[in-house]
Amino acid sequence: MPTAVNWPKAIEPLIKKYKDFKHPLDYKNTYQLLVMVVLSAQDSDKHINKVAPEIFEKYPNMTALSKATPDDLLEALRGIRNFANKSKWLLEIAHLVKKDSAIPMNLEALTEMPGIGRKSANVILRESGKPAEGVIVDLHVVRVAPRLGIATGTDPKKIEKQIMETLPEKQWDAGMCMSFHGREICRPTPKCEECFMTKVCAYYQRLKAE
Structure with missing residues (x-):
């Protein structure tokens, strides 16, 4: 160096x-941002932007997502890279968080959730207007x-x-x-x-x- x-x-x-500059993921709220960040890992932002509207039509918020059956969510995410794991992670997150207003807004709590590493957590915090923790x-x-x-x-x-x-x-x-x-x-x-x-x-x- x-x-x-x-x-x-x-x-x-x-x-x-x-x-x-806003992140290239075309989200409309914190719930959509979190879901899209999880889905975009090892996939492209462009692809996730394309498929997300249909997913959010079925699951408009964390409460709706928490009521999804594993089979239905798996089918909704089919075509996304690593969709089987991502489906499992999102269900676990939804069962933990339950509603949009309970989405945690700090690095430690975000990275404790499945499918969310430091990069994803840092993106969620940045796009939510929170101070950077990493x-x-x-x-x-x-x-x-x-x-x-x-x-x-x-x-x-x-x-x-x-x-x-x-x-x-x-x-x-x-x-x-x-x-x-x-x-x-x-x-x-x-x-x-x-x-x-x-x-x-x-x-x-x-x-x-x-």
């Missing part, structure tokens, strides 16, 4: 650009953070820890901002010519030196 970079200052343009590290951040040089390796938990240690808490939305940057500019084949982070980017500096 380059020690010369003052990351709290260097990351500001990225946060400024993306801080008000850093969102999805597959885009796993690519972007080491390229920039703010973190190293490919383990999401280790990358999250490094970013949390490098940036003050008020800048922890940098994770989701890096995710948006990874979707738009720092793609698998990066558009370096369009990037506004090249001055501090380790990957770009290496390219220039070659």
Whole structure:
């Protein structure tokens, strides 16, 4: 990790650009957000956005979901990657939570629920307007953070820890901002010519030196 970079200052343009961007999942309330976050693991946001309206027509809230039979929910989720496990997890969550207003709004309680890891919990908190308790590290951040040089390796938990240690808490939305940057500019084949982070980017500096 380059020690010369003052990351709290260097990351500001990225946060400024993306801080008000809404997550690509097209949810309408916290219940829908939670369900869609669980469904989108190992699947695409685009696919979940497409199939979600039909699911929410059948199960409009947590109470309705808690009354679903395992067979009915399994059928409703068919076609979604890993739908058998996700069906089981959502039923367990619904039986635990029972109603929309009881959805927990802290990292510890969210990650205690089946099918919700740190990344999913961090997304739910961010999109609900709650203070960050961690850093969102999805597959885009796993690519972007080491390229920039703010973190190293490919383990999401280790990358999250490094970013949390490098940036003050008020800048922890940098994770989701890096995710948006990874979707738009720092793609698998990066558009370096369009990037506004090249001055501090380790990957770009290496390219220039070659």
